[in-house]
Amino acid sequence: MRSESSAGWEGVSLLGPAEVRSLAGELGVRPTKKLGQNFVHDANTVRRIAATAALDADDVVLEVGPGLGSLTLALLGRCRTVHAVEIDPVLAGRLPTTVAEHAPGLVDRLVTHTADAMRIAAADLDPAPTALVANLPYNVAVPVVLHLLAELPTLRHGLVMVQAEVADRMAAGPGGKVYGVPSVKIAWYATARRVATVSRTVFWPVPNVDSALVAFTRHDPPSATVDRRRVFAVVDAAFAQRRKTLRAALTSWAGSGDAATRVLTAAGVDPGARGERLDVSAFVRIAEAAEHTG
Known part of the structure; x- marks a missing residue:
């Protein structure tokens, strides 16, 4: 019952x-x-x-x-x-x-x-x-x-x-x-x-x-020009070693520490910051900068 x-x-x-x-x-x-x-x-x-x-x-x-x-x-x-x-x-x-x-x-x-x-x-x-x-x-x-x-x-x-x-x-x-x-x-x-x-x-x-x-x-994606998978690759790299600076955390992803610094600088992101300080739009800018930075 x-x-x-x-x-x-x-x-x-x-x-x-x-x-x-x-x-x-x-x-x-x-x-x-x-x-x-x-x-x-x-x-x-x-x-x-x-x-x-x-x-x-x-x-x-x-x-x-x-x-x-x-x-x-x-x-x-x-x-x-x-x-x-x-x-x-x-x-x-x-x-x-x-x-x-x-x-x-x-x-x-x-x-x-x-x-x-x-x-x-x-x-x-x-x-x-x-x-x-x-x-x-x-x-x-x-x-x-x-x-x-x-x-x-x-x-x-x-x-x-x-x-x-x-x-x-x-x-x-x-x-x-x-x-x-x-x-x-x-x-x-x-x-x-x-x-x-x-x-x-x-x-x-x-x-x-x-x-x-x-x-x-x-909501609409934060970027219509950069592929989501490229942005997510940056996110994964940034948090794989979350206590490290972005310059250090993104070294393997970018190819070297110097390359990571160039990309971050081009994106308007402090290389000495940590990933936990960035919102999704900042990760989008990093992925976009990587496509245009040699």
């Missing part, structure tokens, strides 16, 4: 702790660290995530790692379509049935894909997704977000739940201790901000860390 606390809206019945454990037992699913599986069993939390995602009725949502369907059910009543990408074939196979049981009027809004999110391309998703909303596996959160932003230009905004420390890195600005490669690369595509902390107690099994919600809004 479902508790009143699991009641949703528009005929949607959300999953509570009992439903999550029962469904996992039925499927013989034991959450694994390898897949980064931690299932949300708190209906209020999925309501909060769905509301915070600020979806329009015409949005097409991409959900990565729907698991048992807790968040999926909360999303279906707020958008036109949900593309649920699940790597586990058992979970992917059960999801349409779960939706039929808990949101019978919304089954036609669900499109399930048994796939690895790191291999998803625009051609795989019709209609094209406009929003990413997901409880992402801790171990692949940043690579997945970066891959999807690169491959799916139709993604205009999103809200992802990730490990709290990862959320800080994703949304960090220049100058902070946690500012690094994820911060700069995400800033190429979008403006990101940490919007809320999520207690570990809403998950089964309970993880050893807290989670946080990161919202992003896509």
Whole structure:
């Protein structure tokens, strides 16, 4: 019997702790660290995530790692379509049935894909997704977000739940201790901000860390002339040895210390600065200068 606390809206019945454990037992699913599986069993939390995602009725949502369907059910009543990408074939196979049981009027809004999110391309998703909303596996959160932003230009905004420390890195600005490669690369595509902390107690099994919600809004790339991969190569080199000056950190990338100094000077960047002080536009200028500096 479902508790009143699991009641949703528009005929949607959300999953509570009992439903999550029962469904996992039925499927013989034991959450694994390898897949980064931690299932949300708190209906209020999925309501909060769905509301915070600020979806329009015409949005097409991409959900990565729907698991048992807790968040999926909360999303279906707020958008036109949900593309649920699940790597586990058992979970992917059960999801349409779960939706039929808990949101019978919304089954036609669900499109399930048994796939690895790191291999998803625009051609795989019709209609094209406009929003990413997901409880992402801790171990692949940043690579997945970066891959999807690169491959799916139709993604205009999103809200992802990730490990709290990862959320800080994703949304960090220049100058902070946690500012690094994820911060700069995400800033190429979008403006990101940490919007809320999520207690570990809403998950089964309970993880050893807290989670946080990161919202992003896509913007135009900071350069239309330099290739993103060239900029990202500079970023990777600058943070590979983040305590070193840029002159030293970029020596191998530029070919020599003198070459690095020439490029940095041409870009208007102090060779004695560290990468953690630069915003994405400064890395763009370095990549552009490298193309024109001998």
